[in-house]
Amino acid sequence: MEMKYLSTRGKAETVESAKAILQGIAEDGGLFVPTEIPKVDAAFVQELVGLSYAERAKKILGLFLTDYTVEEIARCVEGAYGGGKFDDEAVAPVKCVGDVSVLELWHGPTSAFKDMALQLLPRLLSEALKKTGETKETLILVATSGDTGKAALAGFADVPQTKIMVFYPDGGVSDMQRLQMVTQQGGNVSVVAVKGNFDDAQTGVKEIFGDGDFASKLDGAGVRLSSANSINWGRLVPQIVYYFSAYADLVKTGTIKNGDQINFTVPTGNFGNILAGFYARQMGLPVGKLVCASNQNNVLTDFLQTGYYDKNRDFFKTISPSMDILVSSNVERMLYHTTGDAPGVRGWMEALATEGRYDAGVGMIQRFQNYFWAGWADDAKTKATIREVFEAEHYVLDTHTAVAWTVAHEYQRRTHDERPMVVVSTASPYKFSGSVLEALGEDASGSPFELLDRLEKKSGTTAPKGLASMKDARAIHEGSCEKEKMRDAVLAFAEK
DSSP states (O other): OOOOEEETTSOSOOBOHHHHHHHSSOTTSOOEEESSOOOOOHHHHHHHHTSOHHHHHHHHHHHHOTTSOHHHHHHHHHHHHOTTOSSSTTSSOEEEETTEEEEEOOOSTTSBTTHHHHTTHHHHHHHHHHHHTOOSEEEEEEEOSSHHHHHHHHHHTTOTTEEEEEEEETTOSOHHHHHHHHTOOOTTEEEEEEESOHHHHHHHHHHHHTOHHHHHHHHHTTEEEEEOSTTSHHHHHHHHHHHHHHHHHHHHTTSSOTTOOEEEEEEOSSSHHHHHHHHHHHHTOOEEEEEEEEOSOOHHHHHHHHSEEEOOSOOOOOSOGGGOOSOOTTHHHHHHHHHOOHHHHHHHHHHHHHHSEEEOOHHHHHHHHHHEEEEEOOHHHHHHHHHHHHHHHOOOOOHHHHHHHHHHHHHHHHHOOOSOEEEEEOBOGGGGHHHHHHHTTOOOOSOHHHHHHHHHHHHSOOOOHHHHGGGGOOOOOOEEEEGGGHHHHHHHHHTO
């Protein structure tokens, strides 16, 4: 089956995956989605059980990227997940912790789940440049709430025919996340702090993508734009793989039988991670509920419970900063898949942009709740969970995974759903050492590297090499700008 991609807003041409990945966002401002979702059966899932993560990835990606050859996909996958880039041979291991399974997605070079996709995306994009005959330089624009920035920088650094520019909210990421970004080396990278929050940075990037006059200016400089955020299909499709991989591992260990349903709880900000689970479910993976876990910025909890999306609310800086988001871009894809109504989606997104809110209607609530359950945890609950899990299991959760753990158990208490639960763990606790140490009742003062040492002693584990090795790294990128000046910063970098 040849897979094509169309826009959620219905006014852009249908394209093959290489072009969708290269563009990042559709010409009408919508997000690319597959024209149909491929279906798999129990035999397909069973085949995955005996395979490595890379082999599983090749089989699943091949269903979506039909314009890439088997050899091209293999080359991309082996480059992404091979060569010792991940510190666990399983790449995305599943650990039994108490009464749940934990899917650890943070064993890559930047110690966060974004590596699962952003080690692969630059390779898919490089192949797309060749396949489409594109001769212009591609400028990757990224807005980050913390983890995407470093993972994208690490993936695209010195990749031929590309530049990458990352905007992050000034004061809105952890000390370690900021250090990871501002010390990034590479002749084609730029990192800029935006005076505002993540939504300001993300809105600025989206507006740049939608500005035809600005695109013409860039074109004159021989540059075209693309994205490494999860608005790019090439960022989202690799994430589907680890839901299948987790299920195959649970079958392999005898935790479940092939065909048994399981639930996933996902700490959620931009809705891309949990949306990948939705795609896996729609493909035929036996998933019961996808539990959407938010922090105090709980716009998604309200939306999935009421169908009413309202970003006009207080914004909180929390100890789980990668989830400090009020505009979750990938909800747009979910709305399209649950309605098939591109004009409706376009209307909702226009209302969100102009009024900051939209009402998807009462009829949508039941559709959402067929797939999702939603809850949230504040900082106090998150810290209490970190402490309780460490005391009971001697297992250290980061501040985002602790949100998911809290909400997973709230879901089980409220619904009495006894299906096996997988908590999706999105970052190493060492990325948030200060908050984790504080939760464990330890001294959280000092430099990020003093905190790494202290957490090693407390937990009896070893900090990831990629974090520890930054101790002697020099800050290279100290630039900042007002949110209204993001275009100027992009143009200056593009013309370098």
